[in-house]
Amino acid sequence: xxxxxxxxxxxxxxxxxxxxxxxxxxxxxxxxxxxxxxxxxxxxxxxxxxxxxxxxxxxxxxxxxxxxxxxxxxxxxxxxxxxxxxxxxxxxxxxxxxxxxxxxxxxxxxxxxxxxxxxxxxxxxxxxxxxxxxxxxxxxxxxxxxxxxxxxxxxxxxxxxxxxxxxxxxxxxxxxxxxxxxxxxxxxxxxxxxxxxxxxxxxxxxxxxxxxxxxxxxxxxx
Amino acid sequence: xxxxxxxxxxxxxxxxxxxxxxxxxxxxxxxxxxxxxxxxxxxxxxxxxxxxxxxxxxxxxxxxxxxxxxxxxxxxxxxxxxxxxxxxxxxxxxxxxxxxxxxxxxxxxxxxxxxxxxxxxxxxxxxxxxxxxxxxxxxxxxxxxxxxxxxxxxxxxxxxxxxxxxxxxxxxxxxxxxx
Numbered sequence: 137x138x139x140x141x142x143x144x145x146x147x148x149x150x151x152x153x154x155x156x157x158x159x160x161x162x163x164x165x166x167x168x169x170x171x172x173x174x175x176x177x178x179x180x181x182x183x184x185x186x187x188x189x190x191x192x193x194x195x196x197x198x199x200x201x202x203x204x205x206x207x208x209x210x211x212x213x214x215x216x217x218x219x220x221x222x223x224x225x226x227x228x229x230x231x232x233x234x235x236x237x238x239x240x241x242x243x244x245x246x247x248x249x250x251x252x253x254x255x256x257x258x259x260x261x262x263x264x265x266x267x268x269x270x271x272x273x274x275x276x277x278x279x280x281x282x283x284x285x286x287x288x289x290x291x292x293x294x295x296x297x298x299x300x301x302x303x304x305x306x307x308x309x310x311x312x313x314x315x316x317x318x319x320x321x322x323x324x325x326x327x328x329x330x331x332x333x334x335x336x337x338x339x340x341x342x343x344x345x346x347x348x349x350x351x352x353x354x355x356x357x358x
Numbered sequence: 359x360x361x362x363x364x365x366x367x368x369x370x371x372x373x374x375x376x377x378x379x380x381x382x383x384x385x386x387x388x389x390x391x392x393x394x395x396x397x398x399x400x401x402x403x404x405x406x407x408x409x410x411x412x413x414x415x416x417x418x419x420x421x422x423x424x425x426x427x428x429x430x431x432x433x434x435x436x437x438x439x440x441x442x443x444x445x446x447x448x449x450x451x452x453x454x455x456x457x458x459x460x461x462x463x464x465x466x467x468x469x470x471x472x473x474x475x476x477x478x479x480x481x482x483x484x485x486x487x488x489x490x491x492x493x494x495x496x497x498x499x500x501x502x503x504x505x506x507x508x509x510x511x512x513x514x515x516x517x518x519x520x521x522x523x524x525x526x527x528x529x530x531x532x533x534x535x536x537x
Contacts (some may be wrong), residue, residue, distance in 0.1 A: 155377060195382070195426075195441075196383065197381075200380075205378070205403060206513075211474075213475050231363065252528075253528065292477070296474045296476075298403070298528045300403060302472070302528065305405030306474055308426060309426050312441060313427050347378060
């Protein structure tokens with residue numbers, strides 16, 4: 137990726153230097169750190185996060201990175217206004233989402249056994265979970281935007297409860313028209329008291345990664 | 359020309375006798391071969407992807423692939439050609455004919471093409487289905503059944519011993535037999 141006018145359509149394997157990987161990891165850490173702080177304040181609970189990992193994998197391996205293939209999870213997908221090549225996907229197991237909802241509401245508790253698709257949740261719960269998704273995405277992206285001096289405003293997020301492979305289909309479809317590889321920047325979070333595990337998965341296109349790295353190196357003289 | 363090594367055909371079944379098909383991979387079952395006569399081809403989580411199943415029931419040869427994007431736009435993916443709808447159908451038919459299937463016996467079933475995130479402009483599913491159908495028409499292969507569209511992912515199971523296809527929508531507790 138050192139060549140400035142590299143053509144990424146030739147489908148050769150992408151290699152990042154260790155510095156570039158570190159920069160991307162740090163971007164992920166900053167973004168997720170901000171997002172988690174916001175969630176922690178909202179839920180009033182301690183949240184543990186892992187260090188961010190960068191993965192460059194063949195596109196079909198993306199679902200396997202995020203969990204078992206027959207796992208049913210909630211996915212919250214955020215797009216960015218005006219930028220069509222960045223996606224932020226948040227993945228939470230079904231039971232964790234129900235626990236969050238039930239811990240935040242006093243009335244209209246949800247029963248996990250009765251929820252089979254996202255529409256089985258009542259409107260109030262859908263609104264809660266979408267708002268949490270929106271807050272996390274907003275904080276994640278605004279931290280990145282501050283650092284990079286660019287504008288990143290998340291669109292209204294979209295919620296679905298489905299198989300993990302089905303959820304990622306539409307993301308990989310977006311990126312693998314040209315390339316056989318995807319870059320993901322993912323952070324896992326954990327709330328002990330609610331037994332919640334989640335994944336924040338930032339999927340930029342290769343051009344975006346290149347742009348980010350250029351901005352960073354110009355700004356901080358790396 | 360240096361040869362590109364392709365390993366997108368799934369041969370290895372897991373301990374339940376299922377050939378699990380990841381995105382852009384394919385599998386062929388030739389039931390005349392006694393080792394592969396009791397196998398199933400399974401896809402967990404078929405979202406906007408489409409799975410064309412093409413088979414010759416008389417000669418007991420079947421193939422299925424897992425298509426990701428509709429149009430190759432004349433771009434050849436050397437390692438994963440089955441990710442493009444147009445290439446995938448053509449290659450699948452070629453491979454089936456190589457295994458001894460007869461062109462006039464071939465029929466097709468297509469499954470998938472859902473729209474998981476409903477508010478996003480994610481029309482890949484519908485376009486996938488359209489292109490797969492077009493390709494089948496071009497190759498004169500009869501489409502006997504389809505289960506496409508909707509807003510939910512599917513789990514699909516192809517049984518090679520009776521050539522039945524079962525589909526389960528996410529959230530439904532049971533499989534429903536399709537053919």
